[in-house]
Amino acid sequence: MALLASGATLLAVDAPNPWFSPSYIQDNADTILAALRQHVILTVSAVVIGTLIALPLALLARRSKTISAAILSGSTIIYTIPSLAMFAFLFPYTGLTIETVIIGLVLYSLVILVRNFLAGLQAVPADVREAAIGMGYGPARMLVFVEIPMALPTFFAGLRIATVSTVALATVGVIVGFGGLGNVLVAGFNNNFFRAPIATAAALCVLLALAFDVLLALSARLLTPWSRGRS
Amino acid sequence: MSAIGDAVLYLNDPLNWTRTNGLLDRLVEHITISAVATGVAAAIALPLAIWFGHTGRGGAFTIALSNVSRAVPTLALLIVFAVTPIGFGNRATTIALALFAIPPILTNAYVGFREVDRDIVESAGAMGMSPLQVIARVELPLAVPAIMVGLRTAAVQVVATATLAALVGGGGLGAPIVLAFAQQNDGLALAAGFLVAALALLTEVLLVLAARLVTPGPAARRLPRRLRLRTETV
Numbered sequence: 001m002a003l004l005a006s007g008a009t010l011l012a013v014d015a016p017n018p019w020f021s022p023s024y025i026q027d028n029a030d031t032i033l034a035a036l037r038q039h040v041i042l043t044v045s046a047v048v049i050g051t052l053i054a055l056p057l058a059l060l061a062r063r064s065k066t067i068s069a070a071i072l073s074g075s076t077i078i079y080t081i082p083s084l085a086m087f088a089f090l091f092p093y094t095g096l097t098i099e100t101v102i103i104g105l106v107l108y109s110l111v112i113l114v115r116n117f118l119a120g121l122q123a124v125p126a127d128v129r130e131a132a133i134g135m136g137y138g139p140a141r142m143l144v145f146v147e148i149p150m151a152l153p154t155f156f157a158g159l160r161i162a163t164v165s166t167v168a169l170a171t172v173g174v175i176v177g178f179g180g181l182g183n184v185l186v187a188g189f190n191n192n193f194f195r196a197p198i199a200t201a202a203a204l205c206v207l208l209a210l211a212f213d214v215l216l217a218l219s220a221r222l223l224t225p226w227s228r229g230r231s
Numbered sequence: 232m233s234a235i236g237d238a239v240l241y242l243n244d245p246l247n248w249t250r251t252n253g254l255l256d257r258l259v260e261h262i263t264i265s266a267v268a269t270g271v272a273a274a275i276a277l278p279l280a281i282w283f284g285h286t287g288r289g290g291a292f293t294i295a296l297s298n299v300s301r302a303v304p305t306l307a308l309l310i311v312f313a314v315t316p317i318g319f320g321n322r323a324t325t326i327a328l329a330l331f332a333i334p335p336i337l338t339n340a341y342v343g344f345r346e347v348d349r350d351i352v353e354s355a356g357a358m359g360m361s362p363l364q365v366i367a368r369v370e371l372p373l374a375v376p377a378i379m380v381g382l383r384t385a386a387v388q389v390v391a392t393a394t395l396a397a398l399v400g401g402g403g404l405g406a407p408i409v410l411a412f413a414q415q416n417d418g419l420a421l422a423a424g425f426l427v428a429a430l431a432l433l434t435e436v437l438l439v440l441a442a443r444l445v446t447p448g449p450a451a452r453r454l455p456r457r458l459r460l461r462t463e464t465v
């Protein structure tokens with residue numbers, strides 16, 4: 001800054017390139033907020049859709065060993081496929097759209113969720129189930145009022161892992177142009193290694209993951225008041 | 232269907248494999264980066280895990296590290312490295328991937344050591360084994376299945392994330408994928424995606440088999456499922 005004030009000319013390589021620059025954030029607030037909004041949309045839709053698919057799958061997997069083995073090995077295979085390859089598989093069919101990213105993210109979150117949902121449902125003690133049957137509970141009522149509440153802590157553990165990983169993974173969506181904060185990261189890289197957007201977007205990614213994690217942990221506490229006294 | 236046809240066609244053209252920066256070059260590059268990164272991570276994480284696991288210290292640190300590392304996007308770290316003196320290219324990629332491979336290896340090996348029955352450790356000591364003997368002859372063999380799960384998780388993750396290096400000017404099998412997106416080339420996207428996915432699956436299968444080979448005793452027939460530390464336990 002002293003150099004600038006003295007009126008000396010600066011070579012591009014000597015130009016100041018700070019990691020954190022309040023003026024960058026101020027000047028580009030619109031871009032950053034739009035990227036953040038897209039990141040939240042990607043994460044929330046992927047986890048919500050993943051949950052809606054994972055719950056019926058877990059219920060189905062519970063019914064027979066064959067189905068659960070098929071679902072678990074299928075999910076291992078999906079989880080092993082690298083994200084960039086997944087987007088490459090989807091690209092010929094869904095093109096450069098936000099759907100490509102969301103479908104890919106849904107598949108990954110689904111894998112984590114279905115395992116945790118299944119583990120949670122299987123961990124419901126048999127005597128609790130029998131007591132519910134003895135009290136006249138049918139299968140649907142037992143699921144909603146006995147099994148799901150008992151499995152909620154495990155459900156939420158899965159939701160937290162899935163959400164945090166999805167926030168990190170969504171950045172890769174930049175390959176089709178919809179990567180939320182990933183767009184800002186790569187733009188900074190392509191823009192002559194401009195550090196301010198890179199550091200800002202990276203920090204926001206971690207903060208967003210943390211915020212989602214805290215939010216889910218708090219909801220889990222609120223929704224399962226009976227488990228509070230233990231730990 | 233034409234995209235699949237194009238992909239088959241691309242993979243069947245020998246020139247696409249053998250030319251400079253062709254698929255073979257990229258494959259070798261990808262495997263080299265992944266092997267070095269996993270090796271370096273194991274060389275750092277395993278001694279640390281043995282120390283932590285044997286003494287019972289560092290558990291909170293290990294769990295915190297594995298949780299924090301999940302929240303940091305690999306892409307972000309690769310790009311952050313690119314604008315520091317580490318720079319970009321294959322060396323920077325290897326460092327970033329090694330950093331991300333440390334938490335799974337450390338966590339699984341640590342849990343493997345802690346899950347060794349304390350009675351067995353105590354009786355080993357009572358039989359006159361020195362601490363080093365207890366580690367080498369009792370704890371380590373019993374922790375091998377868990378250690379192998381950690382190595383497998385890390386290796387598969389490294390192979391998968393090595394593709395991201397291409398987004399910041401690196402090589403490996405991600406490069407043809409990035410090119411395919413830039414050129415809107417459906418066939419190439421499918422072909423390169425297939426190769427990366429196949430490589431990741433192959434890594435998984437090979438390391439499952441390797442775990443069977445190195446696990447001593449009848450435990451080889453009952454390998455644990457992938458150990459996953461729940462954030463709930465923190």
